[in-house]
Amino acid sequence: MGLAVAGYSTPVFVVGYALVYFFAMKLDWFPAQGYVPLKEGWLACLRSLTLPAVTLAFLYMGLIARVTRASVLEVLAQDYVRTARAKGLHPSRVLIRHALKNAAVPIATVVGIGIASLLGGVVVTETVFNIPGLGRLAADAISQRDYPIVQGLILLFALIYTGVNLLVDLSYLLFDPRIRY
16 A cells, blocks of 8 residues: 555556656667557557556556455455355455445546546646656647637547546446446
8 A cells, every 4th residue: 555655646657658768768668759650560659658548547556455445344344244255255256346346436437537637637647758748738728828729629638527427427337336327
């Protein structure tokens, strides 16, 4: 859990520069900056997007790990889990069928919030890795005072945020049958 706290509290740009230093400069496994379009080959495109994707995911892996641990420990202390164990069910079946399914609602909430808040981390990550994307476009439009672009991007980000939250709310129906809309 200490590693999860460290992962969640480390800024995105620090993780990005550390990954560039280690994997791009020292090991020379990935390119340090830039984006290779898919038309130039899927392997080259994948290599150029690996470090930015890991950078964005690193922050939320720690948060999701902490929430998953807390939710599962809370569910494992419930009476129906003890009953399932007393019936003689295999421990993996108890964990997957009973504990994880009932602990999934808070985990889905955190995943949804994390996906929606990745929009903020994209600006920094695209700047660190010199990737031409929506986050970089937003930063450039703000610095150049291009208000129509800024307004359009804010509207697009708001629609994405709202759509992700709607999908998360609808996913609750899969995890908890007591929830009705």
